[in-house]
Amino acid sequence: SADAEDFSSTGGAPHKSRVTLDLLDEKLRDRTGFAIIDDLRAKLMDITGAEVEITKERVGPPAGPPINLEVVGEDFEVLGKLASRIKRIVAEVPGVVDLKDDYDKGRPEVRVVVDREAAALADLSTSLIATTVRTAIYGNDSSEYRVGEDDCDIRVRLKETARQRLSDLENLLIEKDGNQVPLGTVARIETGGGLGSIKRKDMKRVVSVSGKVVGRTTDDALKECQSVLAKFEMPPGYRIQYTGENEDQQESAEFLSRAFVVAIFLIALVLITQFNSIALPFVVLTSVILSLIGVLLGLLITATPFGIMMTGIGVISLAGVVVNNAIVMIDYILRLRREGLGDREAIVQAARTRFRPVIMTAITTILGLIPLATGISFDFFTLSLEIGGRSSEWWGPMGKAVVFGLAFATVLTLVIVPVMVKLIWSATDRLAGRTGTVLGAAAD
Secondary structure, eight states: OTTEEEEEEEEEETTEEEEEEEEOOGGGOSSOHHHHHHHHHHHHTTOTTOOOOOOOOOOSSOOOOSEEEEEEESOHHHHHHHHHHHHHHHTTSTTEEEEEEOOBOOOEEEEEEEOHHHHHHTTOOHHHHHHHHHHHHTOEEEEEEEETTEEEEEEEOOOGGGSSSHHHHHTOEEEETTEEEEHHHHEEEEEEEOOSBOOEETTEEEEEEEEEEOSSOHHHHHHHHHHHHTTOOOOTTOEEEEOTHHHHHHHHHHHHHHHHHHHHHHHHHHHHHHHSOSHHHHHHHHHHHHHHHHHHHHHHHHTOOOOHHHHHHHHHHHHHHHHHHHHHHHHHHHHHHHTTOOHHHHHHHHHHHHHHHHHHHHHHHHHHHHHHHHOEEEETTTTEEEESOTTHHHHHHHHHHHHHHHHHHHHIIIIIHHHHHHHHHHHHHHHHHHHHHHHHHHHO
16 A cells, blocks of 8 residues: 555464554655554455454553443353454444454364373373373473574474374373383363463453444443443343443543532632632633533534543633633722722723633634644644644544633633622622611611
């Protein structure tokens, strides 16, 4: 392919291999990485006898598979059968690709089952039989020899023609004290397959079914998987758990929710100390909460999914900027009021005076975040415009959250905050007037 720069393969097991394909720089190819992956998946998915998984380089913190279902139970063979049925059902969900399970059936194996009574009559121990079989088939390092500066092992074992058939293994001679006994007289040779590995989670046997999602959001695909599997009958004592990226998102959401609550609490504590009031900090915190409307509108306008991690970080960082502008506005209103201006005059003059600083702060911040939110930037070294960098997929949701949230919060600072301050003062004056009337009537 003209889009390929380097092509290499590695393998960690005889029945598995990994092929790594490095793409050319985005400027030198006319297709995106996603298009190339879709093309490769379409061409390689029908290879008979092979399971092909195509993945791209992950960005951001480690996360589980987009779709990951854990089948939990006691009998591992039953878990394997259930996982196979679940995989066939989930494969019908649109957008779910590269489905696989980690049920390891094991590779074919040859077992040597020792007849302990026959071995005892021949005065042979099981350890001697096992050592002899291992040495004959696998070999044993008996010595070393040097070639130049390199040390090479000398491994002793049967020649290849003497270890190719099961009959060769049965005729293997076990020697002890000068007596030679054929292996077939003290053991029987069996063939079969054993479990390669048994995975447990919380002391329960688990088989996982995982897959990727293309062409739609992970949440939508996961909800549809849950819907189609809701009618799937599980045997007693067996259940399905939804983990992977969904579990990671839930943990991130809980953490960011706690972080947001702590941030609001600390902000309120500082504001109450500064203004010596509870009502005015309430105005500031209300503007922070209302700024979330701008974040959600921005995500709707740009059709950007709500990313728990990056969008959540953007919301928390937005709170600091919104609080800043609101504090500046309220502080100046209070200062004008102390100088003798009336409530309405102090609010109007403060809004006029602080209009330019608030607008300039918002504009400069928004302009600075536009490259991050849109993925459009200017390379000053090559004097060229770059559109859609690799990092824009990761940082884009955070940039959009701050840009639209700050734009909406600027309107709140210039309009809603002064109005709320006036409403609070009016309510306070009415309450004070009623209190004074009641006290006067009581005195009469």
